[in-house]
Amino acid sequence: MFDFDGTLADSFGWFAATLREITPRYRLTPLDDAQLQALRGLEARAIMQRLGLAWWKLPLLTREMRRRMRDDIDGIVPFDGVDTLLASLKSQGMRIAIVTSNSPGNVRAVLGERTLAHVDALEGDVSIFGKKKRLAKTLKRLGCAPHDAVYVGDEIRDAQAAATLGVDFIGVGWGYARADALQAYTPHKMCADSHQLLAALSAR
Numbered sequence: 768m769f770d771f772d773g774t775l776a777d778s779f780g781w782f783a784a785t786l787r788e789i790t791p792r793y794r795l796t797p798l799d800d801a802q803l804q805a806l807r808g809l810e811a812r813a814i815m816q817r818l819g820l821a822w823w824k825l826p827l828l829t830r831e832m833r834r835r836m837r838d839d840i841d842g843i844v845p846f847d848g849v850d851t852l853l854a855s856l857k858s859q860g861m862r863i864a865i866v867t868s869n870s871p872g873n874v875r876a877v878l879g880e881r882t883l884a885h886v887d888a889l890e891g892d893v894s895i896f897g898k899k900k901r902l903a904k905t906l907k908r909l910g911c912a913p914h915d916a917v918y919v920g921d922e923i924r925d926a927q928a929a930a931t932l933g934v935d936f937i938g939v940g941w942g943y944a945r946a947d948a949l950q951a952y953t954p955h956k957m958c959a960d961s962h963q964l965l966a967a968l969s970a971r
Contacts, residue, residue, distance in 0.1 A: 768905060768934075770920035771867035773942025776877050778836070778843050782943070785835055793828055795819055808948040810923040811895060825895060833870045833892075840876045846941065848961030849878070853885035855965055864888040864905045866918070868895060898928035906932070917971060919964065926952035937967055 772778045783803055790797055796819040798806070806814050814820075820828065836843060853863055863886050865874060871891035875883060883889075888908055893901045906916055918929040921942020926949065929936040940946035940957045950957050958964040 768864040768866050768902060768916060768918045770922070770925050771865055771869050771874055773921035774919060774939055775845055775849050775865070776843055777846050779943055781836065781839060781843060785832065789828070789831065793820065793824055807943060807945045810927070829868065829895060833873060836869065836873050840873060843877050845878055845882065846961065850882045852961045852965050853882060856968060857885045859969060862887045862909050862911065864890065864909060866890045866893060866898060866901050866905055868893045896924070898924065899931050902928055902932055902934060917968065921949070923949060923952055937964070939964060
């Protein structure tokens, strides 16, 4: 099971720019480049606190970010090697799912039909703190026990959601969270590129 933004899709630059655009609208704390980078070492609740983001605003902001990405979708691309990675895993008999807070429409637009042909299940529009529930739903849908699954992600909340279900977690070092921060939440060595990730998943 894969996260999408920061794991399969190279969207952090877009996210950072868009966050700055909407900061006045949501009365968030303005961040300079150094402060924005510091956010990448925090878990989700701490990020909300640093931004001054009230809980009641979170669904509104999430929906707006999804809509803005849809409007800017031509500027979001998959990371190099994503199609080859998924195709290789599929050829090994693995079942593949994507579980993401982004919208299914955005996922389809970025990955394209050829890459999506390797995917058995797509769970989108997941709330920021709702990944545990949707990962469990995906496991049930695919008929897979937690100990037979792995979730690949780039954020601390991804690792936390997997851990609560007894699902193994592998972190990628090219996404939203800093690699050193995410490493603390997984026993596995962080993957630096798609080749390392393929090797780690194939060895399971």
